[in-house]
Amino acid sequence: MLRKIRIAVRNVIVRPMTREDRNVRRLIGFTALFGVVNGGVMSFLPVLLARLGASSVIISLLTSLPALLTIGFALPAGTIVARWRNMIRPSAQCFYTLRLAYIPIALAMLLDASVAPILIVVIWALTSIPGTLGNTAFYDVLADAVLPERRAVINGVRWALLGMVSAVSVSFFGQLLVRLPWPQNYLTLFAICFVAGITSTLIYSHIEIPLREPNVEARQRISLRERAARLIQPLRAGTGFGAFSVVTLVLRIGLFLPSGLFSVFFVRQLQVSDAWIGGRTTLEHSALTLGYFFWGRMVGRLGQWRLLAAAATAIGVALLLISAATPQALWLVLLAALISGFFASALDVSLFEWLLAVMPPGERPRYVAMNTLLMNLVMFGVPILGAALAERTSIPVVLTCAAGCLFACSLLTYLMARPQLRAARAAQVASTEAAAEMEQA
Secondary structure (H helix, E strand, O other): OHHHHHHHHHHHHHOOOOHHHHHHHHHHHHHHHHHHHHHOHHHHHHHHHHHOOOOHHHHHHHHHHHHHHHHHHHHHHHHHHHOOOOOHHHHHHHHHHHHHOHHHHHHHOOOOOOOHHHHHHHHHHHOHHHHHHHHHHHHHHHHHHOOHHHHHHHHHHHHHHHHHHHHHHHHHHHHHHHHOOOOHHHHHHHHHHHHHHHHHHHHHOOOOOOOOOOOOHHHOOOOHHHHHHHHHHHHHOOOOHHHHHHHHHHHHHHHHOOOOOHHHHHHHHOOOOHHHHHHHHHHHHHHHHHHHHHHHHHHHHHOHHHHHHHHHHHHHHHHHHHHOOOOOOOHHHHHHHHHHHHHHHHHHHHHHHHHHHHOOHHHHHHHHHHHHHHHHHHHHHHHHHHHHHHHHOOHHHHHHHHHHHHHHHHHHHHHHHHHHHHHHHHHHHHHHHHHHHHHHO
């Protein structure tokens, strides 16, 4: 048995024999190296801004400005990507552009502290343009690279691997930032992430998928008014997408209200080191990895709405624990990291399943576009609102308000999602029975 397992692993990872096996190996390598970037630049960029003395509003713009550009570019990006025949080459160029942005960000941090944070935020925001194009294409790449019957398993492995590599990377970079002097510590972090990101994209660029015919509809010119009407139509379609949008709106307000404040709270109020922040993030990523394995199996038993309500409540409790933390009670933050990491994966699983349940199969692109637009509207405005509220009150007050939104989301899930999902399941059962009767006839 062990010999058969070793042969299977060697065939897929060491010497893949088929196009799909080669694609699986490249997707896993691409994801693993992206975990280094995720544990480095993406985890410590807000911390860097806090170290440079940036205000809560500036740090919040790290999330808000990319969201604003995505709002304006999401629909054109879909049209542009629909015209591509070779999905790999242009999307890889987009990912290369993303990684090249680390060089000017690293140089900007060496400027005067009054200029550096703003410049870093602007450069980071501009990366959302190639990022939107690349991420839009990635769904098609993944669909063509792996057969549908293997895709769920491969994605599970990729997400778990991403969590594990991110956890190890965060811990490593936290120690690196403490042991090296400024600015060599952050320059080294950017250099390592740059090499990992470029190598990751190089592996991605070798994925083998067939050329596709460009979408004819993408070449047609549609008026802005017609585009707006098409976007709003899913909210009125009676499919349950309206209830989904209301529940996720409240959920996202709770999640993004304090998103720009954690680094400031850890650095200035709890007075912890970068190594401690790295350890906390490692703990959170480890819990996230375990959560993906666990909740993927439980969603079928609990149902989407129960899982979403439980996850929102648990993360709300985690925010309350962080709000109560002090330099003498840092264990509250570590406990919150375990809870939020484990239940964040439950949010991802339940929202993905619920969104699929309320989207008509033939109209998914329009529904996804509307969901993306609503999400980025929240990502743009709510972090700024949270920063402004923190300046008038305090960060613990904002954390408490965010927890209240998550508790409200749990209640709304019970009131709105439960009837919608039951109706959808009833309609699916009726459709199946009708089809069976037609076959018997």
